[in-house]
Amino acid sequence: MIDTPAFQYHSGELNCENVSIMDIISTIGTPFYLYSAARLEQNYQRFSAAFATLQPRIFYSVKANTNLSILHLLKEKGCGFDIVSGGELFRTLNAGASPAGIVFAGVGKMQAELEFAVKSRIGWFNIESICEAERLNSVAEQSGDVVKVALRLRPDVKAGGHPYLVTGHASSKFGMCPDEGISLIKRAADFPYLELGGVHIHIGSQLADPAATLAAIDVVLDFIATSGLGQLTKTRGKVPLLNIGGGFPVPYHDGVAVTSIEDFAASIISRLQPMAANLNFAIEPGRFLTADIGALILSVQYKKEVDGHCVLVVDGGINALLRPALYDAYHRVLPLTSPKSNEEQLLTSIVGPICESSDVLARNRILPCLKPGDCIAILDTGAYGFTMASNYNSQPRPAEVLVEGKTFRLIRRRETYNDLVADES
Ligand SMILES: Cc1ncc(COP(=O)(O)O)c(C=O)c1O
Numbered sequence: 353m354i355d356t357p358a359f360q361y362h363s364g365e366l367n368c369e370n371v372s373i374m375d376i377i378s379t380i381g382t383p384f385y386l387y388s389a390a391r392l393e394q395n396y397q398r399f400s401a402a403f404a405t406l407q408p409r410i411f412y413s414v415k416a417n418t419n420l421s422i423l424h425l426l427k428e429k430g431c432g433f434d435i436v437s438g439g440e441l442f443r444t445l446n447a448g449a450s451p452a453g454i455v456f457a458g459v460g461k462m463q464a465e466l467e468f469a470v471k472s473r474i475g476w477f478n479i480e481s482i483c484e485a486e487r488l489n490s491v492a493e494q495s496g497d498v499v500k501v502a503l504r505l506r507p508d509v510k511a512g513g514h515p516y517l518v519t520g521h522a523s524s525k526f527g528m529c530p531d532e533g534i535s536l537i538k539r540a541a542d543f544p545y546l547e548l549g550g551v552h553i554h555i556g557s558q559l560a561d562p563a564a565t566l567a568a569i570d571v572v573l574d575f576i577a578t579s580g581l582g583q584l585t586k587t588r589g590k591v592p593l594l595n596i597g598g599g600f601p602v603p604y605h606d607g608v609a610v611t612s613i614e615d616f617a618a619s620i621i622s623r624l625q626p627m628a629a630n631l632n633f634a635i636e637p638g639r640f641l642t643a644d645i646g647a648l649i650l651s652v653q654y655k656k657e658v659d660g661h662c663v664l665v666v667d668g669g670i671n672a673l674l675r676p677a678l679y680d681a682y683h684r685v686l687p688l689t690s691p692k693s694n695e696e697q698l699l700t701s702i703v704g705p706i707c708e709s710s711d712v713l714a715r716n717r718i719l720p721c722l723k724p725g726d727c728i729a730i731l732d733t734g735a736y737g738f739t740m741a742s743n744y745n746s747q748p749r750p751a752e753v754l755v756e757g758k759t760f761r762l763i764r765r766r767e768t769y770n771d772l773v774a775d776e777s
Pocket of ligand 1: 416434458554557597598599600636639640735
């Protein structure tokens with residue numbers, strides 16, 4: 353399988369695929385997010401191949417990167433979409449997705465969002481409480497449609513790369529505990545507009561290894577067998593859907609390996625393959641598909657010496673990339689010109705322009721001696737990068753650019769000061 357990183361040095365200059373990043377900067381300036389279409393294709397092929405034995409339906413988790421061009425590329429590959437809001441549904445339909453290939457998760461789906469999703473005839477609703485079942489049933493009744501529903505379970509396992517990325521433990525706000533799921537299934541007759549047909553889990557992100565997922569799968573298999581769900585689907589001549597969510601890890605640190613997708617998939621396959629005749633499978637990768645396709649390109653504005661080390665102030669901070677402040681996330685930083693072997697290296701921190709002490713994108717890195725006007729790439733920011741960007745400090749959000757082979761195009765223009773005030777009186 354082809355494994356070509358999106359960002360590599362060619363003749364000393366950092367390229368995205370075959371395009372020099374300096375050339376893009378000279379056309380559109382900074383800051384911007386830069387994505388590689390070829391890397392997205394590779395990630396999708398690699399992910400599909402790893403899980404192929406289970407023939408799962410793949411639903412890309414849209415929250416990771418919602419740009420219409422990215423969604424369109426994935427749609428062209430036959431990928432489905434996991435959404436968590438009416439806004440994501442709107443985007444996904446705009447990208448040309450087939451409604452039947454959309455699953456709607458989320459702990460707080462609002463009435464208007466449910467109405468929009470029912471009217472759009474999406475494939476599945478992953479519901480998270482009995483209260484939500486009641487609301488969805490009444491929305492579906494009004495439209496006269498029966499909708500397919502999977503129960504999002506909270507299997508009481510703890511996993512995820514940061515406390516804020518853990519979602520499957522007993523006290524999590526997400527999903528329902530198995531007992532609530534059993535009560536819901538016992539009351540199936542109260543919800544004639546819901547076809548209770550599956551179970552959904554998403555236990556966390558940046559999962560270190562498959563152990564917690566396997567433990568969660570065991571809870572779900574037991575639930576399907578003992579809750580009456582298996583029986584319920586059988587009476588309709590169907591098999592239940594088991595949607596195992598996302599969370600597959602990506603290597604953010606140089607030289608620190610994570611469990612490969614092939615190893616992750618092999619463990620899950622060996623647990624689920626014996627049940628393959630009696631279950632359909634679904635899976636919701638987010639960052640695995642889009643993290644390493646993207647880099648945030650910034651330019652150095654100022655160079656300061658603080659406490660004896662070099663601090664570079666760049667033109668985007670937590671307004672452009674929240675992950676370091678929110679999750680203490682690590683992102684590799686590359687200069688746009690490859691460092692020479694004899695070049696002086698400095699202990700350097702990269703900070704943004706935002707008036708918060710948490711506005712640090714990278715701490716204590718060894719980097720060549722950069723100066724105002726030089727540019728850098730913050731790697732692996734294609735997932736949860738732009739989607740978490742904000743206008744804090746009234747900073748316009750960065751542009752987004754897509755590279756396809758030797759060409760690049762703007763897929764979202766940089767915001768302007770007019771955009772900042774357009775909706776205000
Ligand atoms: C329900 C659901 N599925 C899938 C994902 C994707 O997770 P990841 O990007 O870690 O693969 C998320 C992320 O929060 C999620 O909430």
